[in-house]
Amino acid sequence: MGIPYGRQDINQADIDAVLEVLKSDYLTQGPKVPLFEQTIADYSNVPYVCAVNSATSALHIACLALGLTKGGLLWTSPISFVASANCALYCGAQVDFVDINPVSFNLCEFELEEKLIRARRNNCLPDIVVPVHMAGQSCNMEKIHALSLEYGFKIIEDASHAIGAKYLQQNVGSCKYSDITVFSFHPVKIITTAEGGVATTKSADLARKMELYRSHGVTRDVAQMERLDQGAWYYEQLALGFNYRMTELHAALGISQMQRLDEFVDKRHSLVARYNTELSGLPLSIPTQSAESYSSFHLYILQINFTQINATQKEVFDQLRAAGVGVNLHYIPIHLQPYYRDLGFKAGDFPHSEAYYAAAMSIPLYFGLTAEDQDVVIDRLKSVLK
Numbered sequence: 001m002g003i004p005y006g007r008q009d010i011n012q013a014d015i016d017a018v019l020e021v022l023k024s025d026y027l028t029q030g031p032k033v034p035l036f037e038q039t040i041a042d043y044s045n046v047p048y049v050c051a052v053n054s055a056t057s058a059l060h061i062a063c064l065a066l067g068l069t070k071g072g073l074l075w076t077s078p079i080s081f082v083a084s085a086n087c088a089l090y091c092g093a094q095v096d097f098v099d100i101n102p103v104s105f106n107l108c109e110f111e112l113e114e115k116l117i118r119a120r121r122n123n124c125l126p127d128i129v130v131p132v133h134m135a136g137q138s139c140n141m142e143k144i145h146a147l148s149l150e151y152g153f154k155i156i157e158d159a160s161h162a163i164g165a166k167y168l169q170q171n172v173g174s175c176k177y178s179d180i181t182v183f184s185f186h187p188v189k190i191i192t193t194a195e196g197g198v199a200t201t202k203s204a205d206l207a208r209k210m211e212l213y214r215s216h217g218v219t220r221d222v223a224q225m226e227r228l229d230q231g232a233w234y235y236e237q238l239a240l241g242f243n244y245r246m247t248e249l250h251a252a253l254g255i256s257q258m259q260r261l262d263e264f265v266d267k268r269h270s271l272v273a274r275y276n277t278e279l280s281g282l283p284l285s286i287p288t289q290s291a292e293s294y295s296s297f298h299l300y301i302l303q304i305n306f307t308q309i310n311a312t313q314k315e316v317f318d319q320l321r322a323a324g325v326g327v328n329l330h331y332i333p334i335h336l337q338p339y340y341r342d343l344g345f346k347a348g349d350f351p352h353s354e355a356y357y358a359a360a361m362s363i364p365l366y367f368g369l370t371a372e373d374q375d376v377v378i379d380r381l382k383s384v385l386k
């Protein structure tokens with residue numbers, strides 16, 4: 001496919017770390033997972049981290065730990081991967097969306113406030129709001145947090161794109177303005193564990209609940225048990241949990257990748273700076289950055305003016321792909337997915353998200369993108385968009 005839009009970077013240290021685990025006593029439930037959790041905790045400056053087998057699982061146990069059930073309601077952004085919304089449906093709760101800010105592509109705090117005012121009147125306030133840090137740039141968490149105090153909802157940051165990002169000088173993941181933050185380590189994200197994710201929190205209680213839900217709802221912690229003085233074999237199931245555990249192999253890869261997180265993000269910033277200068281004269285807008293945020297730049301998303309060049313999005317997309325540039329589109333608005341249309345959503349419900357989608361295109365951005373490959377991307381864009 002030529003130059004992909006994103007890919008992992010695996011070095012010899014990463015390979016050695018995984019091989020070492022294969023030769024060790026524990027392939028799962030050993031020392032690497034807690035060590036990986038500690039590595040993320042130290043980096044994010046947060047006391048509790050719960051590692052799981054994907055960010056999707058992390059979103060699910062985050063919702064469960066916050067008590068989301070049938071009759072509950074979760075709001076998120078239509079411009080995200082479907083997992084940001086599906087987590088509510090897993091809990092039997094309902095989903096609704098808050099339209100994006102057309103400049104940041106993030107859930108818009110003003111739309112959120114207006115929707116909350118209406119919801120209070122109609123007695124249908126959300127239990128949880130999931131702001132998604134699109135492309136690695138934090139949402140306006142200060143404002144969303146202030147609204148959560150006023151309207152009584154919980155916050156899960158979907159920071160799947162945003163490990164290594166900062167908001168108001170703090171590393172995303174510290175949960176300064178949220179109850180729980182979720183990171184993804186899928187290979188296209190900033191660091192990878194192949195599949196994997198974590199949930200971070202400042203709350204001991206939420207951490208304990210998430211740990212239960214990730215492992216069958218079962219505990220071996222005597223302090224949590226109903227019956228005391230049983231044998232050493234004894235465990236208790238306290239909730240209906242799942243097997244969402246991360247393996248030792250994945251955790252070892254994650255620990256090794258974390259050593260290079262800042263290097264990964266720095267490189268993304270220099271690639272972005274180059275795109276910003278080289279693409280500025282074209283019929284498109286480049287991603288805007290707010291002063292409060294330091295993005296991890298998971299994605300470089302263009303908004304292309306297709307009418308100006310008299311071409312369709314599909315034509316440009318196909319031409320770039322044919323020229324070896326692995327463009328992609330993040331994301332198809334969730335409310336327009338057939339599954340969500342069947343729940344009652346329709347075109348026109350979230351106009352900023354739909355307009356964003358009609359103009360969007362992600363171009364290659366990843367740690368291993370060479371200067372030569374970036375030249376190719378820039379060249380092809382210039383010729384296709386003229």
Ligand SMILES: *Cc1c(COP(=O)(O)O)cnc(C)c1O
Nearest residue numbers: 054055056081083160184186197
């Ligand atoms: C990748 C992603 C997810 C899901 O992550 P997995 O680890 O693949 O489950 C959720 N939300 C967003 C915004 C993502 O980009």
